[in-house]
């Protein structure tokens with residue numbers, strides 16, 4: 001499932017998945033334009049002035065889904081930066097990709113839980129309890145085999161920091177079909 005070189009259809013809906021500390025936001029900053037990335041933290045900040053305010057999560061996801069829908073309607077490549085570890089976290093993205101006829105892509109940062117925990121320890125922006133990060137990792141792993149059945153057409157699984165560092169992404173626009181000439 002791992003190929004360091006990812007060919008992304010453009011447009012597509014790219015759903016990042018990974019426990020807190022797995023490096024989703026860092027990956028998004030490295031590989032995508034800032035305006036292509038729609039992040040649950042940024043949406044929490046928009047609605048509640050605090051990206052860590054968990055009480056703002058339902059409103060933040062309303063906003064996030066709305067932005068994703070508008071971007072896909074405009075044919076724009078869109079990247080969702082949220083943990084997305086459970087099938088029910090991902091189901092609205094599956095629906096939106098279907099509705100707007102764009103490919104659905106999973107980029108899964110399934111790094112060892114110890115790495116996520118170590119990184120989280122040194123963060124100043126967020127402190128999540130250890131059991132929460134462990135539960136996220138477990139939930140993510142439980143659902144990996146079912147991503148294809150959920151509707152993800154392209155799945156790339158990174159299971160080490162080395163694999164993440166090796167990743168390159170190019171974009172591929174579909175070749176327009178030529179009208180039949182008979």
Ligand SMILES: Nc1ncnc2c1ncn2[C@@H]1O[C@H](COP(=O)(O)OP(=O)(O)OP(=O)(O)O)[C@@H](O)[C@H]1O
Pocket residue numbers: 018019020021022023024025026027041082083119120122123126161164165
């Ligand atoms: N490839 C990497 N190598 C080393 N450190 C990294 C790497 N990616 C991220 N980090 C560090 O790990 C910490 C968490 O990274 P990041 O914020 O990208 O994680 P996240 O998956 O977005 O977490 P959250 O779900 O909490 O938003 C940051 O301090 C970041 O600098």
Ligand SMILES: [Mg+2]
Pocket residue numbers: 024025026041081
């Ligand atoms: Mg993040």
